[in-house]
Amino acid sequence: MxxxxxxxxxxxxxxxxxxxxxxxxxxxxFDRLEQLFYQKHxxxxxxxxxxxxxKPEYDYSKMPxxxxxxxxxxxxxxxxxxxxxxxxxxxxxxxLKEIKSTEIGKSIFIAHQIELGTLKMDIDSWLSDLKRxxxxxxxxxxxxxxSLLFAGLSLNNFHETAANPVTxxxxxxxxxxxxxxxxxxxxxxxPYVTAGDNPSGFDCSGFTxxxxxxSGKKIPRRAKDxxxxxxxxxxxxxxxxxxxxxxxxxxISHVGMLINEPGNAKKMxxxxxxxxxxxxxxxxxxxxxxxxxxxxxxxx
Numbered sequence: 048m049x050x051x052x053x054x055x056x057x058x059x060x061x062x063x064x065x066x067x068x069x070x071x072x073x074x075x076x077f078d079r080l081e082q083l084f085y086q087k088h089x090x091x092x093x094x095x096x097x098x099x100x101x102k103p104e105y106d107y108s109k110m111p112x113x114x115x116x117x118x119x120x121x122x123x124x125x126x127x128x129x130x131x132x133x134x135x136x137x138x139x140x141x142x143l144k145e146i147k148s149t150e151i152g153k154s155i156f157i158a159h160q161i162e163l164g165t166l167k168m169d170i171d172s173w174l175s176d177l178k179r180x181x182x183x184x185x186x187x188x189x190x191x192x193x194s195l196l197f198a199g200l201s202l203n204n205f206h207e208t209a210a211n212p213v214t215x216x217x218x219x220x221x222x223x224x225x226x227x228x229x230x231x232x233x234x235x236x237x238p239y240v241t242a243g244d245n246p247s248g249f250d251c252s253g254f255t256x257x258x259x260x261x262s263g264k265k266i267p268r269r270a271k272d273x274x275x276x277x278x279x280x281x282x283x284x285x286x287x288x289x290x291x292x293x294x295x296x297x298x299i300s301h302v303g304m305l306i307n308e309p310g311n312a313k314k315m316x317x318x319x320x321x322x323x324x325x326x327x328x329x330x331x332x333x334x335x336x337x338x339x340x341x342x343x344x345x346x347x
Contacts, residue, residue, distance in 0.1 A: 076105070080114040081326060084162065085232040092118035109146050113155055116142045117166050124173050140192050147196065156200060158328070160308050161228065161287070167197055223262055224288035224346060228306045231258045231316050231324075238323040244268070251301050254318040255290055258304060264345050270302040277343025282313070285342035291315050291329065293338040301338070303327075 076099055083092045096115035099105045119139035123129045129136060146152035156163060170193055177186040231254075240248025244257055252270040259266050267273050274292045285291065285305055291313065293301040303317030306326065313329040329335045 074108070074110070077108070077110045077114075078322075078325065080110070081162070082235045084114060084118060085235050087121075089118040089121045093122065109149070109152055109155055112142055113146055113152075113159075115139070116146070117162070120166065121169060124169065124176075140189075140196065143196055158312065158314070160200065160311060161306055163197075163200065164308075165229070167193075224286070227258060227262050227288045228304070228316075230261045231304055231306070234258075234324045235316070235326070236323060237318075239318050239320050243318075249318040249324060251303065251318045254324060255302050255304055259345060266345050271299040273302055274299045274340070274343055277345055278347070280342040280344055282342060285313070285344070288346050289342055289344040291342050292340045293335065294340045295338060299340060305342070 076095075080092055080096060080099075083095070092114055096111045096118065099111035100115065105111055116139040119132070119135050120143075122132070123136045147156055174186055174190055174193070177189070234246060234249070234254065234257075237246055238248050239250065241250055242253065243249045244253030246257075249257065252268060252273055255270075255273065256266050256268055267276050270292065273290060277290060280289060287306050287308060289305045291303050291305055292299050293303075301317070303315035305313060306316050307314045312331075314326060315329055316324065316326050319325050319327075327335065329339065
C-alpha cells in the first residue's frame, strides 16, 4: 500500500509538472492576442479568441476565454456596441470572475497585472461617463461587479496611484514608469532591424534608448554601454521601466525593458530578432535565464 501511495504521488507530481509547463509556456496564438490587445485592436482580439475557443487543442488553457472577456469589456466604451451587446458584456464579467476563482486563473491574473491595470483604468473612466450621463442604475450595478472582480489584486493600489495626480517623489516615479511601459507597448509588432532606432524598426538597444527618450532620459546607444552607465539593481528591486541585460558569454549582447510590477515575476518587452518588439516572461524561459547578467536603471 505504501508503495502504491508513492506511485500515485509521483504520477500527481508529473501531472502537475506537465500542466504547469503548458500553462506558462509561450504559445504563438496567445502571444498574438496579447500583442493585439496592447495595440487596442479589441474587435480583432475578440474574434480571434472566439476562434481559439472552438479549437480543442486549446481546451487546456483559460487564455482564449480571458482575452475574449477583457476585449469585450474594452469594447463597451463604444455606446452603440454596448447597447447592442450588453449580454456579451455581462457574460464577459461572469467569465472573468470564474477564471479568477480557479488556481490556474489566479496565475493568469498575477501574470497579467499590467494588462488588467490598464483595463481597470479604462473601466473607471467608463463608469465615470455612466455617472456623468445620469445612468445611475448601470453605474451602481457595474461598479459593484468590477469592485468584486478586482478585489484582492495589487494592481488596484498601484494603478489608482498612477491614475491620480501625484505630489511626492516616489509616486511620481511610479507614474513615470507606468507611462514609459505603456509607451513601450505601443511599439509591439514593430519589426527587428539591425541598428534600428525608430518605429520603422528597432534593434534591442535602439528600442530601449528610444523608449527612455520618450521620458526625457538620454542613455547610451549600445547595450554594453547602457549596462555600464546604469545604476545596478538586485533582482528583488528591479521592476517596470528598469532594464535587464543578457550575454552569450562575453560582453553584454542584449537588453530589454521590464514591465512587471514590484515583486512579480520578471517580464520584459524587447526587440527580438525573430519576432520584433514582443513580450517574454524571463523566469519561465530557459533561453533567457541562462543568459541573464543583471538589472540596471536610469530612473531615480
